[in-house]
Amino acid sequence: MIDLTTSYMGLKLKNPLVVSSCGLTKTVRGVQKCAEAGAGAIVLKSLFEEQITAELRELTRHVDSVGHTEALEYLHGYGEALGPREYLQLVHDAKQAVAVPIIASINCVSDARWADYARQLAAAGADALEVNIGFLPNSAGQTGAAVEDRYARILHAVRTQVDLPVALKVGPYISSFANLAARLGNDRMAGTPFTVGWCGPGENDREITWRGADALVLFNRFYSFDIDVDTLQLAAGNPYSSSEEIHLPLRWISLLAGRVSCDLAAATGIHNGRDVVKQLLAGATVTQLCSTLYRNGLGRIETILDQLQQWMRAHDFERPDDFRGRLSQARSEHPDDYERLQYIKALVGRE
Numbered sequence: 199m200i201d202l203t204t205s206y207m208g209l210k211l212k213n214p215l216v217v218s219s220c221g222l223t224k225t226v227r228g229v230q231k232c233a234e235a236g237a238g239a240i241v242l243k244s245l246f247e248e249q250i251t252a253e254l255r256e257l258t259r260h261v262d263s264v265g266h267t268e269a270l271e272y273l274h275g276y277g278e279a280l281g282p283r284e285y286l287q288l289v290h291d292a293k294q295a296v297a298v299p300i301i302a303s304i305n306c307v308s309d310a311r312w313a314d315y316a317r318q319l320a321a322a323g324a325d326a327l328e329v330n331i332g333f334l335p336n337s338a339g340q341t342g343a344a345v346e347d348r349y350a351r352i353l354h355a356v357r358t359q360v361d362l363p364v365a366l367k368v369g370p371y372i373s374s375f376a377n378l379a380a381r382l383g384n385d386r387m388a389g390t391p392f393t394v395g396w397c398g399p400g401e402n403d404r405e406i407t408w409r410g411a412d413a414l415v416l417f418n419r420f421y422s423f424d425i426d427v428d429t430l431q432l433a434a435g436n437p438y439s440s441s442e443e444i445h446l447p448l449r450w451i452s453l454l455a456g457r458v459s460c461d462l463a464a465a466t467g468i469h470n471g472r473d474v475v476k477q478l479l480a481g482a483t484v485t486q487l488c489s490t491l492y493r494n495g496l497g498r499i500e501t502i503l504d505q506l507q508q509w510m511r512a513h514d515f516e517r518p519d520d521f522r523g524r525l526s527q528a529r530s531e532h533p534d535d536y537e538r539l540q541y542i543k544a545l546v547g548r549e
């Protein structure tokens with residue numbers, strides 16, 4: 199008897215397939231369809247940090263011009279308390295409409311005042327929050343350490359506002375990703391200073407209680423950059439991934455599983471049951487689906503669940519835990535040669 203139930207950030211999922219944040223999850227009807235199609239959990243379409251702060255700016259614009267400080271302070275508080283109401287309504291209504299966990303999503307680039315809004319998401323009924331750190335570290339003036347501190351500051355800002363489980367959806371453009379993952383994932387092994395001096399200017403002179411993320415989502419897929427040689431203009435690449443894109447997240451899931459103290463959600467390039475199996479063998483807690491649902495429709499969830507169960511039957515596994523992480527580096531007999539050996543095998547004899 200196959201049992202696909204999975205614990206993700208302390209939430210109980212009936213299976214490890216999560217619909218990732220996208221247009222399919224931006225309405226209550228969309229969320230219902232995903233749930234009816236068999237998803238284990240649903241991440242709502244992201245609200246952008248700028249949407250929250252723009253609403254605040256709009257409210258304060260007039261008062262700013264006459265310089266009425268007291269009114270301005272009031273409106274700052276008011277604007278944030280208000281927040282983008284439609285999104286709160288979506289969280290609330292989605293929660294009422296389906297039984298599967300609903301994960302709200304914020305796409306942010308800073309730890310600015312939007313973090314307050316996380317409290318309202320919790321009050322609206324979100325089961326968890328996924329924070330998509332959507333900035334590309336492309337400035338020569340920014341050191342790797344500064345970029346990593348920014349991730350930590352964002353997490354810390356959210357943590358101080360809410361008790362909800364928090365997942366961080368991060369990009370792969372980090373120089374020492376294992377170190378950052380250990381730091382964000384609650385792990386003290388990296389030897390980074392967790393108390394003072396790294397959590398932002400206001401935090402330098404006092405101890406902070408650090409709580410890492412409940413999950414890391416690997417990886418955020420930034421829009422692909424392209425050039426149109428006919429029009430000689432910049433263009434956006436394909437918004438949908440292919441199965442080929444699984445290799446980067448697969449590598450990092452396999453390297454981090456069992457080594458960071460948080461759950462790992464595999465994202466990008468998961469298109470069929472075999473892709474899900476690969477990620478679970480590497481050590482993923484759950485797998486997120488997006489492009490394959492756009493390409494094939496929501497019926498794909500059922501197909502992938504069937505493929506996963508067929509594979510489990512063929513290999514005599516009853517639960518994902520029976521094989522999760524079996525091929526991770528942490529469980530390898532030769533962890534030091536874990537990847538090197540595959541690399542050599544792949545290249546030797548290919549002239």
Ligand SMILES: Cc1cc2nc3c(=O)[nH]c(=O)nc-3n(C[C@H](O)[C@H](O)[C@H](O)COP(=O)(O)O)c2cc1C
Nearest residue numbers: 218219220221243244330419439466467487488489
């Ligand atoms: C049309 C579309 C809209 C998306 N919107 C969001 C979003 O609002 N927030 C977010 O975190 N990711 C968003 N994504 C990214 C997906 O959640 C997902 O991480 C990415 O597509 C990689 O997964 P895939 O290979 O299964 O497509 C979007 C993707 C697509 C195709």
